[in-house]
Amino acid sequence: xxxxxxxxxxIDREGAVGEAxxxxxxGIIDDLLTQWDCEPDGEAAHGQVGVVVPVRDxxxxxxxxxxxxxxxxxxxxxxxxxxxxxxxxxxDARYAMLLERVHPTTLLEHDEDVVVIAGELHxxxxxxxxxxxxxxxxxxxxxxxxxxxxxxxxxxxxxPYVVDAALAVVEELGRxxxxxxxxxxxxxxxxxxxxxxxxxxxxxxxxVGDPAYDxxxxxxxxxxxxxxxxxxxxxxxxELELFAETAELEPERIxxxxxxxxVQSAFWGRRHGFGRARGGSELDRFIALADELALSWIS
Ligand SMILES: Nc1ncnc2c1ncn2[C@@H]1O[C@H](COP(=O)(O)OP(=O)(O)O)[C@@H](O)[C@H]1O
Ligand SMILES: [Mg+2]
Numbered sequence: 001x002x003x004x005x006x007x008x009x010x011i012d013r014e015g016a017v018g019e020a021x022x023x024x025x026x027g028i029i030d031d032l033l034t035q036w037d038c039e040p041d042g043e044a045a046h047g048q049v050g051v052v053v054p055v056r057d058x059x060x061x062x063x064x065x066x067x068x069x070x071x072x073x074x075x076x077x078x079x080x081x082x083x084x085x086x087x088x089x090x091x092d093a094r095y096a097m098l099l100e101r102v103h104p105t106t107l108l109e110h111d112e113d114v115v116v117i118a119g120e121l122h123x124x125x126x127x128x129x130x131x132x133x134x135x136x137x138x139x140x141x142x143x144x145x146x147x148x149x150x151x152x153x154x155x156x157x158x159x160p161y162v163v164d165a166a167l168a169v170v171e172e173l174g175r176x177x178x179x180x181x182x183x184x185x186x187x188x189x190x191x192x193x194x195x196x197x198x199x200x201x202x203x204x205x206x207x208v209g210d211p212a213y214d215x216x217x218x219x220x221x222x223x224x225x226x227x228x229x230x231x232x233x234x235x236x237x238x239e240l241e242l243f244a245e246t247a248e249l250e251p252e253r254i255x256x257x258x259x260x261x262x263v264q265s266a267f268w269g270r271r272h273g274f275g276r277a278r279g280g281s282e283l284d285r286f287i288a289l290a291d292e293l294a295l296s297w298i299s
Contacts, residue, residue: 002026003044010022025062028062029060033053049068058088060096061099062095063096070095071132071134071205073087076097081100083124085100085101085202086100099202102200106188107199110193115243115246118188118218119243119245122183122215122218123248126248129180135209136207137174143260147167147170151163165263166259166294169260170260173260179208180211181206181208184207185203185204186201186214186217187217212249212250215243216260219236219258220261227285227289233296255299259298263294266290269287
């Protein structure tokens with residue numbers, strides 16, 4: 001019942017703790033199926049952190065017990081099915097949820113109006129934050145510290161003014177953010193085809209902060225997937241404007257968050273590589289793109 005690729009990714013990331021959890025996972029799933037009175041109906045799917053077992057009209061998602069996965073049900077609860085899948089049941093001790101079942105097709109496999117679909121969905125997900133979710137503003141000190149450390153330690157190509165622009169975003173947008181619920185991992189793979197609405201979001205982190213942050217996650221993925229496209233910069237600038245318009249966000253705010261995000265990505269890639277490219281010329285191309293965007297998105 002546990003997909004092999006999911007088991008491997010979990011062990012690679014979490015080591016012995018991951019292995020121990022995987023050993024318990026079939027038992028956890030069995031217990032939850034009994035508790036919520038359902039039977040498996042089809043092959044299990046997975047992402048990076050969760051295994052998703054389809055049952056008749058729902059899916060059972062069990063995530064690795066990591067602090068980053070605690071608030072997913074809180075976000076679903078706050079949305080109440082508006083723009084996201086419905087939450088039917090939750091078992092917080094086991095990082096498990098019973099969710100509305102939609103289609104496995106994601107917005108990544110779709111090629112029409114992708115930006116407008118995501119922007120409109122994002123507008124609907126932008127609601128006042130419920131109590132008790134982690135604030136993105138609490139990350140500002142860590143972001144600042146990491147930017148300074150990376151800039152000093154890494155062998156990189158970013159001129160000081162590009163890093164300073166990112167530090168200014170942390171100061172000016174990062175420290176004081178609105179009380180808005182944000183998805184936190186808003187990329188096309190976490191937007192699924194549905195019937196009740198055309199598209200619904202899954203897999204939220206559930207943070208409190210500036211909704212323009214989600215736009216940068218979306219744009220970063222668009223940038224990575226269109227690597228090598230003709231005139232990529234103007235394509236991405238157009239997508240940024242279009243997302244802003246449909247999501248009803250200020251383009252300038254998105255651009256500033258995105259600039260910070262690209263400096264962070266440029267450093268992250270140099271230190272760790274990316275999931276899509278761990279080394280070699282492919283990684284070099286991703287890093288060069290992050291460098292270029294970090295420079296070009298300075299306001
Ligand atoms: N509500 C759902 N209905 C149908 N399939 C789903 C649902 N939620 C997730 N899935 C499937 O499981 C995959 C991983 O789900 P996701 O919540 O994104 O997990 P992760 O947190 O590991 O990224 C999705 O890409 C999709 O194929
Ligand atoms: Mg996911």
